[in-house]
Amino acid sequence: DAGVIQSPRxxxxxxxxxxxxxCKPISGHNSLFWYRQTMMRGLELLIYFNNNVPIDDSGMPExxxxxxxxxxxxxxxxxxxxxxxxxxxxFCASSRSSGRAVGEQFFGPGTRLTVL
Amino acid sequence: KNQVEQSxxxxxxxEGKNCTLQCNYxxxxxxxxxxxxxxxxxxxxxxxxxxxxxxxxxNGRYTxxxxxxxxxxxxxxxxxxLSDSASYICVVSAGAGSYQLTFxxxxxxxxxx
Numbered sequence: 610d611a612g613v614i615q616s617p618r619x620x621x622x623x624x625x626x627x628x629x630x631x632c633k634p635i636s637g638h639n640s641l642f643w644y645r646q647t648m649m650r651g652l653e654l655l656i657y658f659n660n661n662v663p664i665d666d667s668g669m670p671e672x673x674x675x676x677x678x679x680x681x682x683x684x685x686x687x688x689x690x691x692x693x694x695x696x697x698x699x700f701c702a703s704s705r706s707s708g709r710a711v712g713e714q715f716f717g718p719g720t721r722l723t724v725l
Numbered sequence: 726k727n728q729v730e731q732s733x734x735x736x737x738x739x740e741g742k743n744c745t746l747q748c749n750y751x752x753x754x755x756x757x758x759x760x761x762x763x764x765x766x767x768x769x770x771x772x773x774x775x776x777x778x779x780x781x782x783x784n785g786r787y788t789x790x791x792x793x794x795x796x797x798x799x800x801x802x803x804x805x806x807l808s809d810s811a812s813y814i815c816v817v818s819a820g821a822g823s824y825q826l827t828f829x830x831x832x833x834x835x836x837x838x
Contacts, residue, residue, distance in 0.1 A: 640824065651829065704824075713774070714824075719768050
């Protein structure tokens with residue numbers, strides 16, 4: 610099993626540019642999570658999908674952030690326009706869920722985003 | 726508000742020595758507590774999971790304890806190795822099967838030769 614795959618691993622962009630982060634969950638997992646990690650705040654949940662449907666997006670900072678899951682094997686997190694305060698490590702995690710019960714979350718390697 | 730506090734923030738120990746990391750939580754309702762290891766540049770990986778009724782759980786040289794009455798947990802690392810250098814994150818789940826996790830900010834452990 611390849612685990613959760615994220616791309617790119619590193620992204621450096623200039624303020625105002627659009628950034629798209631990508632995630633491929635573990636095959637067979639039906640729940641997907643996007644997290645942001647900073648030194649100050651630790652890990653924070655941005656959005657949670659179950660069976661490709663967004664269930665909880667209350668952690669999305671503002672309208673500049675959007676996430677999609679067009680199918681069970683792919684998700685994107687987009688920031689447009691990006692700002693320096695968006696600099697962080699973004700993690701995707703997936704789990705196998707049954708009904709409302711969510712199993713152990715497995716994390717990808719993360720994307721380190723730097724906005725200049 | 727659900728919170729997880731970890732101490733110390735960082736720790737440096739000599740290879741071969743033991744250490745204990747602390748976690749205090751105020752999460753309700755409580756379902757389970759996990760300790761994650763996060764190597765530099767990698768995602769967190771689960772080391773142990775404990776439910777309300779479990780007091781201790783071991784995974785090799787890692788032993789986690791849980792006191793549900795005082796809402797405290799500890800992670801003890803025995804005979805530390807250089808590869809133990811990482812951040813250790815305490816994570817509490819609220820409610821059985823809940824997707825909502827409360828993360829501590831982690832303890833950064835450095836093991837030096």
